[in-house]
Amino acid sequence: MKGLILAGGHGTRLRPLTYSQQKQLIPVANKPILFYALEDLIEAGAKEIGIIVGPNKEQVRATVESENWDAGINFIYQEEPKGLAHTILVAKEFLDEPFVMYLGDNILREGIEKHAKKFEENKNDASIMLTEVENPRQFGIAELNDDGTIKRLIEKPKDPPSNLALVGIYFFKPVILEACKRIKPSWRNELEITDAIQWLIDNGYKVGWTKVEGWWKDTGKTEDILEANRLILDGIQMKNEGTAKDSRIIGRVIIEKGVEVKDSIVKGPSLIGGGCKIKNSYIGPYTSVGNDCVIEDTEIEDSIVMDNSEILGGGRIIESLIGKEVKIRRREELPNGRKLIVGDDSEIVG
Numbered sequence: 001m002k003g004l005i006l007a008g009g010h011g012t013r014l015r016p017l018t019y020s021q022q023k024q025l026i027p028v029a030n031k032p033i034l035f036y037a038l039e040d041l042i043e044a045g046a047k048e049i050g051i052i053v054g055p056n057k058e059q060v061r062a063t064v065e066s067e068n069w070d071a072g073i074n075f076i077y078q079e080e081p082k083g084l085a086h087t088i089l090v091a092k093e094f095l096d097e098p099f100v101m102y103l104g105d106n107i108l109r110e111g112i113e114k115h116a117k118k119f120e121e122n123k124n125d126a127s128i129m130l131t132e133v134e135n136p137r138q139f140g141i142a143e144l145n146d147d148g149t150i151k152r153l154i155e156k157p158k159d160p161p162s163n164l165a166l167v168g169i170y171f172f173k174p175v176i177l178e179a180c181k182r183i184k185p186s187w188r189n190e191l192e193i194t195d196a197i198q199w200l201i202d203n204g205y206k207v208g209w210t211k212v213e214g215w216w217k218d219t220g221k222t223e224d225i226l227e228a229n230r231l232i233l234d235g236i237q238m239k240n241e242g243t244a245k246d247s248r249i250i251g252r253v254i255i256e257k258g259v260e261v262k263d264s265i266v267k268g269p270s271l272i273g274g275g276c277k278i279k280n281s282y283i284g285p286y287t288s289v290g291n292d293c294v295i296e297d298t299e300i301e302d303s304i305v306m307d308n309s310e311i312l313g314g315g316r317i318i319e320s321l322i323g324k325e326v327k328i329r330r331r332e333e334l335p336n337g338r339k340l341i342v343g344d345d346s347e348i349v350g
Contacts, residue, residue: 008054083190
């Protein structure tokens with residue numbers, strides 16, 4: 001079975017960060033979101049993976065190729081995002097056998113291995129993954145028949161027939177190509193994958209489903225990225241390969257090689273990337289600090305700080321997403337509890 005990861009699009013809901021980097025490359029617990037999808041596919045047995053890329057194709061390629069993967073990686077360019085079903089048509093030459101389509105901004109804690117096995121065992125033409133949600137009006141929802149089979153899929157229904165939402169991971173046989181050719185663009189002028197799956201159902205093809213038992217996050221918005229960061233940090237084990245002087249390390253904290261912590265408190269669960277310097281600061285729970293960052297005279301909690309950023313006298317920063325090579329400096333005392341979403345290479349002088 002092959003894998004197809006979607007890593008294109010413009011990521012408008014995550015601006016200003018996505019002006020300079022592809023949304024699937026934003027780190028969660030110091031790992032690009034895209035890497036979680038790659039790891040899941042390889043764990044499930046995919047030996048060839050196609051990655052749909054868009055305007056930041058070179059950035060995505062460079063990031064993926066910076067690691068060695070136990071699978072062949074193919075980059076497939078989509079000139080303009082025209083819907084999830086359109087990406088399948090763009091990749092049609094690659095998709096000559098059953099495949100998993102994985103939206104590259106999704107993170108699934110339990111992985112997909114057991115779902116892939118059920119798809120193969122049940123000999124379905126397609127299979128979707130469903131999870132219970134509290135707000136079904138905000139998702140694509142599955143309506144089931146009395147026997148538990150899928151009756152129809154409804155996008156963001158005003159009156160939801162169930163609370164079973166579609167997760168952004170799909171299993172298909174090549175017949176999905178025919179479905180994608182047969183459907184018409186939606187009101188958004190996009191070819192919707194839900195319409196293609198519905199075409200399979202309406203034309204007698206076997207479409208199954210499996211239920212997600214653990215957590216799943218679609219990291220399309222800042223609050224979703226921070227929540228995914230919390231969920232992953234909740235599962236870490238303590239590791240300290242740095243040095244700490246006149247400091248307290250409390251709870252489950254990962255401190256990578258080359259980190260220097262002085263006159264500070266680091267409270268877990270949190271993660272400090274390699275080469276960082278932390279001085280006279282408080283790094284609170286659910287904070288991920290990227291590699292080679294400098295943090296001085298700052299309190300930061302429930303946040304993500306990306307590589308090579310510098311926060312000097314930042315006051316108290318909470319629930320923030322701070323890009324790469326950002327500089328935040330205090331000129332005067334900042335208000336307590338500042339929330340920030342700061343794009344790459346920015347400079348803030350308070």
